[in-house]
Amino acid sequence: MTIDTLEGQAPPPAARSCKPGSITLARHGEPALSRKVKLHSAGYRDWWGRYEEGGLLAGQVPPDLLKAAAEGAGEVVASTRPRAVETARAVCGERAFATDVRFIEAPLPPPQFPRYLRFSPRTWGVISRFWWWFFDHHQGEETRDQAKIRAHEAAKALVKMADEGQDVLVLAHGFFNGMVGVELRRMGWKLVRDEGFRYWSARRFEKR
Template sequence: MPDKTSTGRQRGPIIISRHGRPALDRTAGPRLNWKQYRDWWERYEIGPLANDQSPPEGLVEAVADAEIVFASARLRAQQTAARAAPHMQALFDPVFNEAPLPPPLLPGVRYLPKTWNILARAAWLNGHALDGESVKQARQRAASAAAKLDAASTEGKVYLAAHGWFNRMLRPEMKKLGWKCSYDGGDAYWSYRIYEYR
């Protein structure tokens, strides 16, 4: 049975979505060296959503009665929350930011950003951080983020607009706190998962 608070109110559910399609296209050229990709990623991190899109109906319906809305500190997540849940002003928190993508230092090669994304994620998972947030630190942050969502759930339905990889990192942390994924919409732009307290 779903857990209830001391006032008899049911906890959650918690809906976590990935942001919509960004304006900066990771599949577009030109091909970049690792330094250029690092600059590209910095632009991506502060960039908005592409204008020619709307949130899917399923997501809009799922969060229509959300009582607390969160988004990361990144504009693309904030705009996602505003489009999917226009009835609420989202609370912005960097604890929900994407895990970093530090490129491996590969001289003499040029790739599209989408390829660098894969290489950077693999390198990061194997300890390459370029003086940024490490995997261990990101996991600790994910635990803090899950705890924040868990605490907010005592007030009702919660919606978070965040990021693809970080949302994956949230899954085991949510499970540790007693939340089960009852709907898994995958990892595409605008995709979402629903967590219920069991």
């Protein structure tokens, strides 16, 4: 897999086996940027840009299960977005992890509604995702079909690592993790633990 950066100093576990390892897709922790605002479409575009550049809300503690997954993984990979990198640091401690741009979130360009229509960022996220997915509304950013190709390539890279016998942990984003999960199932991987898509949640896949 293409590695953009490597964080930490401690080497990953070296153990390998002939049986494929598991693949765990985890969502980042809660970001610091507040969602308690009402925005028009241009305001939401600006808000999303700041969300993409921001890190985590202070004071969060990663779940023990997620930290255990990092300890047992032969490879830990994070999206290059700050909120994912900070999540990986919180989960891994001194453990080294890779970052890979292929795991960034799919874009959320909002449709150009009249300025008097104001919604919360959560509502805008639903609206924007719907327009992006069903109406190919991308405004020059990554399209749905391009994101599908990226998800397929990301899934193939994870399978290649897991086929070496090591467990793999990904710390990234809710929707794109879901797209990668779809590709994993198409490749014959079974979802064996599902914590949903909330912050710090994880979904574990194993080879059938």
